[in-house]
Amino acid sequence: MSRMTYAQASAAALRFEMQRDATVWALGEDLGRGGVFGQYRGLQQEFGAKRIVDTPISEAAIMGAAVGAAMMGTRPVVEMRFSDFALCAIDELVNQAAKARYMFGGQTRVPLVAREPVGMWRASAAQHSQSLEAWYTHIPGLVVVMPSTPSDNRGLLAAAIRADDPVVYLEHKDLWGVEGEVPDGDYVVPIGEAAVRREGSDVTLLSWSRTVAECELAAASLAERGIAAEVIDLRTLWPWDRETVYASVRKTGRVLITHEAVQVGGFGAELAADLSETQFGVLKAPVTRLGAPRAPIAYSPPLESAVKVQADAIAARAAALLS
Amino acid sequence: MSRMTYAQASAAALRFEMQRDATVWALGEDLGRGGVFGQYRGLQQEFGAKRIVDTPISEAAIMGAAVGAAMMGTRPVVEMRFSDFALCAIDELVNQAAKARYMFGGQTRVPLVAREPVGMWRASAAQHSQSLEAWYTHIPGLVVVMPSTPSDNRGLLAAAIRADDPVVYLEHKDLWGVEGEVPDGDYVVPIGEAAVRREGSDVTLLSWSRTVAECELAAASLAERGIAAEVIDLRTLWPWDRETVYASVRKTGRVLITHEAVQVGGFGAELAADLSETQFGVLKAPVTRLGAPRAPIAYSPPLESAVKVQADAIAARAAALLS
Amino acid sequence: MNQTNLNVTRLSSQLHSMYRVRAFEQRAVEALQSGDVPGPLHPSIGQEACAVAIVGSVERDDILLSTHRGHGHTLVKGADPEAMMRELLGKAGGCCGGKGGSMHIADFDVGMLGANGVVGANLLIAAGAAHALDLLGESRIVLNIFGDGAINRGPFLEALNWAQIYKLPVLFVCEDNRFAATTRSATTTAGDGPVARAEALGIPAEQADGNDLLALEETAARLVGEVRGGQGPRLLHAVTYRLTGHTAADAAPYRDAAEVDAKWRDDPIARTRTLLGGAGVSEAELDSLAARADAEMSAALTAARAAGYPPVSEAFSDVQDLDAAMTAPGGSSV
Amino acid sequence: MNQTNLNVTRLSSQLHSMYRVRAFEQRAVEALQSGDVPGPLHPSIGQEACAVAIVGSVERDDILLSTHRGHGHTLVKGADPEAMMRELLGKAGGCCGGKGGSMHIADFDVGMLGANGVVGANLLIAAGAAHALDLLGESRIVLNIFGDGAINRGPFLEALNWAQIYKLPVLFVCEDNRFAATTRSATTTAGDGPVARAEALGIPAEQADGNDLLALEETAARLVGEVRGGQGPRLLHAVTYRLTGHTAADAAPYRDAAEVDAKWRDDPIARTRTLLGGAGVSEAELDSLAARADAEMSAALTAARAAGYPPVSEAFSDVQDLDAAMTAPGGSSV
């Protein structure tokens, strides 16, 4: 175990994978200076400019080249800098990477990882704050991962790099500096397994990414009011861990799904729809969602906060499910 | 009233709006020869090449230029040819068009219409068959419209062109040739109003676009079995007509939501989540969805059919809700 | 071209190859008309010299990325015509198992990494394939063919810039058939075209007559040599003409019959045939090349027609490893 | 430049304008350091001649589209510095009501249609704005400024090709400060740069010293005249240098102090000051220009600091007309 930040944990994972497998490489803007969030710090010095590649501002080419390079048997780790800019490379990800294996009848695989930092962070405003994970869950061929802790960022990035299909890997910008204990050596967190962050029997708080911490705070405050909330960190959005989630819902009979993304059409809708249908008989209250309003994200801090899903609102909503 | 196809109805709408308002114009590839589906036939002859603009294969520029032109007070109608190619212009639609009004604090509007033909049609395979309406419903600032009949294509396209915000206007390729009676003159179908296509009290079949016709077939076959299905054509996905849908669900207590898009993360998830929550007390059965499996769309006809949501499956699912 | 220098054997084999491409396209169009091809078809009739001269100038283990109009390229790269025809008909045994169709034809065994349904997308994939070859220290190269319409999409700039800054082994080929669907690409293309654009990026580039098999081959071979020699990317602009419609369903009423007639007189097959005739090859021998090609492609079509469709379960395979269980009909639902 | 030809009054006013831009940036950086600017800030220190000479060469009712590094352009176009400063601080009365911040600064009243957070996106919007002017038969023109990093994104190609085929009234300006964030753009840019790329598209283009106010103005004015005259698009490549970090938080350790020191000796403000000094303007007069600018921008910052934040309800306004009721906290939910 070593203590490190979420950003450092991702660098440790990439470093380990690059040492382990010579076909792993990374490409993106400013990587040679450590990347905009320092998550590539030291790697170009260690692996050289051919494996940690500084690219032009050409998001379509970064992703498109990764598709070609992946089809040729390498494992590119694509850095999109802000997930918002990944919209400049959506054709390459959705029409090419996600479909190549299928379209060509299984002749090829596209083992790339698209790292796309998401979320609100320091008043970055409408074009630098989005969380569009729901889009990727809707696209056949894509795996969608959203780590919320340093150790998961180590273990899940390793798993993503080893996966043989394209993985959309969404780190949260507000988590880069979060510290935690991270296993050393060969450490992999399997894709598709949720983590129960806190056990409880009254209500399930289902979330991922930065909002998990808000759920943990909410659960603590609910505990003071005598409500035992179970907090589940989904970690992988597709394929998601039905077993763990269903077991929790069968126990609590109440679910609040929360996420930072816009609520309308968010991945919470998929989960709510699924749980409302499959757990119809066991639900003691309607499955409830709490996401952002359907508005772009403003720059001004009080306006930005107004659309952020926070512990108080989560606790209030959860409590309402029991009243 | 005139009898015309869905494609002709859209041309009639555009023609009427272009006669009515000199700031309306259209841009896209091959429009001067009528567009790939004939939906612009005759318009360049009538309005000239400056208002029906033949463009290069530059989807990003088509959409991006429309954003700039809309901010300058014109009303561009963007033709994306296949909604799949609109992925080459997603930054322009989602980061620019959808956010400009908000980001600039209300200083501007972006009254563009993005026409993006969707859906499976004649073995077009994975890159020419997608239905990604759910994506757009998730983006604040966008209106999302999906007409299913010739007369709606006349009236809704008119409404979309007159709207002051960006409208994603998704016609279904398999409907181009469908004929129907279409009102003449100044005809507008308000955005945000669903249509009850068939009344019934046992189960609500909620759908849009091409799948509405499948629901109508399913309803007819259910009627033979003594089940009275109500068929609702949502027509506008955002903002959707809660009043009409809620009223139907309150009446039937059972809902099957069907769409051609992939079920996971489809707009059906949003509707199911909303209905499961808001109608919790009145539901006699779980809200159920029927969409495509999470797989790309294959070329070979039997494989393509296998992922198509069709009347038989709809009827079977609906019947199961009553058993 | 001094006819005494003609390598008659080689040129005959190239003419045969052109006939194979044409016969394949003709059979495919026939199959479309008979209702056997369910999806769109973009024939390359009139552009066979490009396929034969350019694709013929790389090795079987080199990599090819092509377009929606890629049957000829795929065939010359070495793919089996019957597997291709099965693919066009959506049948089992198609080179993509019937899942891709004409627009996604591919045969990875012969280095053909796919046609593409998105104009311009293949340039980026090609740059990336070349990037991987460079990273892996391989000596193979990438051949990337795209149309005159593709040079106005952003990926053209991004891919060429990319290939040049990393000095990647890729030959970009703009196979210019003068049309982008129903639009004359000259009307939507600013400046002097792909050569000027490549040169502005520091990439040596050449234009050639795309219907002159021998000149084209000479140019392509030279550029391939430079790319293989590690000199970085090159661009070739091959000017040809699309003798038929954009798709097999397009009667192309937007151009004069006279224009097309004139272009038929520049048919690369006829030109090559004339060369061989001039070198003393008999009409009968030349006809037999055509006949052999026709027979081969007719047999391919017959076999494809006779083949069955893939099992419906194939609709749900090859999606991704991690959620096979979740890719069932009805999606994630119960 | 023959100093006897200097228009001292005009040049003094231009120097004042440069001082205003610099003072605005310095106050903004100060405000960031004091914690008053919540978001990212990209100062244009060292690039003031571009703002003053180029933006100064269009009219107030012409249209401007700029980048994330757009304070100087916006100010010269005529925006109110206090409204701009309020915007940077996210305060009520900001030119975007506090909703945009530095990266989305805009003032439609002075034809400034926005900075942009997506590198390269503004070129397409600019082409479209010019397209609308053409369609509406107006004589105004569009000025579009972007960085050296933007020329490697697809929109550069698509926008220039577009503007040229429709002969649109737009002046494209590559304000080349040698860096794209922490990367020297020369290392990721193939070929000879924006002039060569524009010329390959048939667009007349010129390079100029971006720190030489008078030469730059002369070139910009000429190109603006050609654009206004209906001759179609033009491109100007202004070569300058980013004297500070990419953002106000970037210490730019990736470049030598010596390099930066040398560039400070090319500071466009110092150069212009020298010209005026040579023409007999006293140090005291020159200092007073700087002092006036400092005072104005300090006042703007003081006012912005004193201003309140917009009401929280503003988070939910200006989204779209049709679903105001649905844009409530909690989204679509009950």
Ligand SMILES: Cc1ncc(C[n+]2csc(CCOP(=O)(O)OP(=O)(O)O)c2C)c(N)n1
């Ligand atoms: C991004 C994109 N836009 C539009 C289309 C529709 N489309 C298919 S082929 C074609 C014309 C392409 O012209 P060109 O590149 O010259 O190739 P050619 O068809 O002439 O071989 C168009 C516009 C597409 N497939 N992809």
Ligand SMILES: Cc1ncc(C[n+]2csc(CCOP(=O)(O)OP(=O)(O)O)c2C)c(N)n1
């Ligand atoms: C599409 C996109 N990719 C990446 C970024 C991140 N980014 C912001 S500014 C910048 C550098 C831009 O360089 P240049 O165009 O030269 O402008 P400068 O910052 O030098 O003014 C980058 C990479 C972005 N905003 N948009």
Ligand SMILES: [Mg+2]
């Ligand atoms: Mg062409």
Ligand SMILES: [Mg+2]
């Ligand atoms: Mg720069």
